[in-house]
Amino acid sequence: MQVLGICGSPHTGGNTAFALRHALSVLAGEGIETEFISLADKRINPCKGCFHCRQGTCIQQDDDMPVILDAMLACDGLILASPVYMGMVTGQMKVMMDRTVIFRAGGRFALTGKIGAGIACGGFRNGGQELTLQNMQTFFLQQNMFAIADGPGYSHSGAAIVGRAAEDSVGLETVENLARHMARSLRGR
Numbered sequence: 001m002q003v004l005g006i007c008g009s010p011h012t013g014g015n016t017a018f019a020l021r022h023a024l025s026v027l028a029g030e031g032i033e034t035e036f037i038s039l040a041d042k043r044i045n046p047c048k049g050c051f052h053c054r055q056g057t058c059i060q061q062d063d064d065m066p067v068i069l070d071a072m073l074a075c076d077g078l079i080l081a082s083p084v085y086m087g088m089v090t091g092q093m094k095v096m097m098d099r100t101v102i103f104r105a106g107g108r109f110a111l112t113g114k115i116g117a118g119i120a121c122g123g124f125r126n127g128g129q130e131l132t133l134q135n136m137q138t139f140f141l142q143q144n145m146f147a148i149a150d151g152p153g154y155s156h157s158g159a160a161i162v163g164r165a166a167e168d169s170v171g172l173e174t175v176e177n178l179a180r181h182m183a184r185s186l187r188g189r
């Protein structure tokens with residue numbers, strides 16, 4: 001069993017990376033293999049909308065997206081983590097999401113049945129964490145995946161951080177709950 005975490009922050013050592021690494025460490029403690037990918041050091045071009053992917057391949061092979069697509073295909077669970085930017089996921093995360101359209105192309109839905117969960121880190125309370133999580137959940141549903149939230153004891157929209165992740169004890173509790181919920185969901189499949 002393997003869980004892939006993708007961090008959509010431009011900072012490799014920021015709040016989002018901290019929260020995602022925290023989730024992955026809880027999963028590792030549950031005996032689940034993990035992989036961490038930061039989009040901060042990746043070059044991902046926007047989708048050109050050419051639908052060449054309907055023929056089975058993307059015309060853009062010269063950036064870092066093929067590595068991410070391979071990692072997504074290999075995982076059983078996917079945690080997307082994004083800072084809140086203008087109330088939504090970052091541009092980096094959205095561009096990455098768009099390029100995964102190849103998984104849907106031609107009706108293949110290659111991510112079918114994988115389990116997805118989201119972590120949103122905002123500077124402020126009510127800064128858009130919920131809509132950011134919904135951006136990710138919509139992505140999971142469009143990929144015919146199962147979307148899960150943070151699960152008990154709070155079970156809201158996913159894990160949400162306010163301000164400095166390392167100092168947000170309640171936020172980190174939602175991150176830990178989400179990781180344990182992911183582990184349970186994977187075992188229950």
Ligand SMILES: Cc1cc2nc3c(=O)[nH]c(=O)nc-3n(C[C@H](O)[C@H](O)[C@H](O)COP(=O)(O)O)c2cc1C
Pocket residue numbers: 009010011013014015016017083084085086087088121122123124125126127128163
């Ligand atoms: C361009 C930009 C837009 C932002 N928009 C929001 C926002 O709408 N709501 C919010 O709560 N925080 C917002 N923030 C703050 C970040 O979400 C917050 O600092 C976050 O912890 C950064 O995560 P990182 O350290 O992983 O980069 C914004 C920051 C930037 C740079």
